[in-house]
Amino acid sequence: DTVRRGIYKSGNDFTKTSHHISVTPSDASCEVCHNRSNHTQEGDPRVRLYDEDSGAAIIYDGTGGSLEGFCISCHDSDAASRLGSNSDTPFKDSSDNTTPPDIGWDSTASAHSALTDNCFGCHGDSGGTGTTLQPVINAHGSDSPKLLRYTGWLPDDESGFCYNCHGTPPANGAEEDIQSVFSRAYPHEDRNCADCHNKHQLTQTNRIKGASGVEPYNGGFREVKITDSSEEYKVCFKCHSSYTTQPPSSAYRDTDFTDFRLDDGTPLPEGDKAVEFDPSNSSYHPVEAPGKNQSANLDAQIQWAGLSTSSVIKCTDCHNNNILGESGTAGRANNYTGSEPLGPHGSTNRWILRANYKRDLTFPRSTTFNENDFALCFSCHDKDKLLGTVWWEDGGTAQTNFWNQGHGNYSNLHWVHLIGYGQGYICADCHYNVHSNQQANNTQYYDEYTGLSSYTPPQDVPTGLVNFAPHVMRFYYNWTYKPVWGYNKYTKRRSCLLKCHRADGSDTYMNYTYTGPPSGDYQ
Structure with missing residues (x-):
């Protein structure tokens, strides 16, 4: 038988x-x-x-x-x-x-x-x-x-099981070694693969298909199932928003600069990405919707990277494998043509960034400009336009909206701040939170026409992601309470009134800068 x-x-x-x-x-x-x-x-x-x-x-x-x-x-x-x-x-x-x-x-x-x-x-x-x-x-x-x-599965960490195939080296027909990426200097803190991936539904072109996410809804959130890769931010919002509460020391939140305090001595609040990327804000990187800066200058500045002012980007266009920066990949992460696995699993750059981004706000500083300090920004923003023609007398025309034509020799104010003055300024001094300035904590937005101020960006004025870093100080007038960014909706004039540190950190000085028409093509 x-x-x-x-x-x-x-x-x-x-x-x-x-x-x-x-x-x-x-x-x-x-x-x-x-x-x-x-x-x-x-x-x-x-x-x-x-x-x-x-x-x-x-x-x-x-x-x-x-x-x-x-x-x-x-x-x-x-x-x-x-x-x-x-x-x-x-x-x-x-x-x-x-x-x-x-x-x-x-x-x-x-x-x-x-x-x-x-x-x-x-x-x-x-x-x-x-x-x-x-x-x-x-x-x-x-x-x-x-x-x-196979073995290795844990209720709150599936990575051990997934490493049976996506380990070092890959096995059982898998092509991508995710384990080694998670072992880099700055890995994603959460390694439960199922938090970002639905292992049954993900596809070669949509690695988050079927994953759970959340989206802002009626002042709160609602849970959704991801169908399109453009919804990636909804997966990120599960942890990086007020939908949940992460431990205070967690790397999920913007608590990196613990030495800085607000004027009243309280620590900087934690960032809520759902608030920061809200399309009703004055300024934000275009994750949920195209950005508010629809100027021709910005459009020309990012075209080389395959982007325009009508584009939206993903969180992983900044937070990704460092191979993107090392390979010189421009624009969106999916422009990468190599073989390394993409995604925010880990990076050799802090904050799981695709390329280096200098955000050290301490002093003293080097006065020598190094474009690698801002490699992340230059992945999309054309550095030749951002830091190009210096003097308007040479026939230069504005290629950014931070341009002071006809008001002194130095016209390109990005060049002035990053190179010209030799004070070691970095992007984060004026664009402290590059996600959005909605939760700015050290900036007074001053309406030069009405004389009124607010401490959140005016929604009807493009504010260019301006929000000053905690070390930037107010200039002591009786109407200034924080470093001032001024604007006039009618003349298009923009200005700042504040005190900046010198590169050696030994002193501060008044910095009054203004841009007037024609200052690029600010709306």
Whole structure:
């Protein structure tokens, strides 16, 4: 007689750590999955299973690939529809009322469908010897949780399991070594892969498809399922917004400069990216919507990177693998054509940045300009336009909106601040929070026409992401309470009134700068 396998005695499949039903299996349990039409036929050891939608027989040939259709026929939107009233609870007759989850698998698009064993590339480890009668792959049970094929899975950290394939070096047909990227100097703090990825639904071109996210809604948030890669920020908002609360010392939040305090001595508040990227704000990097600066100058400045003022970008266009900076990739991260894995897993640059960004606000400073200090900015902003023609008398025309034409020799004020004065200024001195200036804490926005001030940017005026770093000081007039950025909606004049440190940190001096028409093409 043909020998069959034991499945529920001690040490067998249904006594392992995880198994397919939560009760002791019975004939009724087996018949949910198994077509037993050949069960008494000697010489035919093949396992026949049911297509749980059509009832047709599916033959298991010993490979995981032959079972994909069987698994998905139950783990889809209509579950085991061939069972009629038991479709949502196929093991109900065995007193198991578990509903099989709809995993959203697409055999033609899911990235993991390329695995030779399909579902069983990750699931199914009977501990068998690999023979016909003792197959390694089956869906009965496993000594790992969730019927997994390999070890390493933890409830709050799936990375150990994922590293079985995406480790160093990659294995089992995987091409990307994620483990080594997480081991870089500045890794993503959360390594639970499922927080950002739906392993069943992600595709080669949309690695966050099916992941959970949140979006601002009616003054709060609502949970959403990600369908398009343009919704990436909704995944990030799960941790990097007021939707949740991270530990105060967590690297998730903008608490990096703990030595700085507000005027009343309180620490700088933590950043809320959902607030910062709100399209109703005065100024922000264009993550949720195109930015407020629609000037021709900015448009010309970013065209070389494949962007325009109507573009939106993703969080990962800045927070990504350092290979982007090292390879000279411009603009969006997906312009990269190399083989290293992309994503905010880790970087050799602080804050998981794709390229270097100097944000050291301490003194003394070097007075020598080094363009690598701002490599992140120059990934999109054309440095030749930003720091180009210096004097308007030489026939130069404004290529940025920080331009002082006709009011002194030095016209390009970006050049003046980063190179010309030799004071070691950096972008973060004036653009302290580059996500947005909505939560600016050290800037007084002054309406020169009305004489009124506010401490949040005026929504109807493009403010160019101006928000001064905590070390920049007010100039002591009776109407100034913080460093002042002034504006006039009618003349388009922009100005600043404040006190800056010298490069050696030994002194401060008044800095009064203004731009007047034609100052670029500010709206």
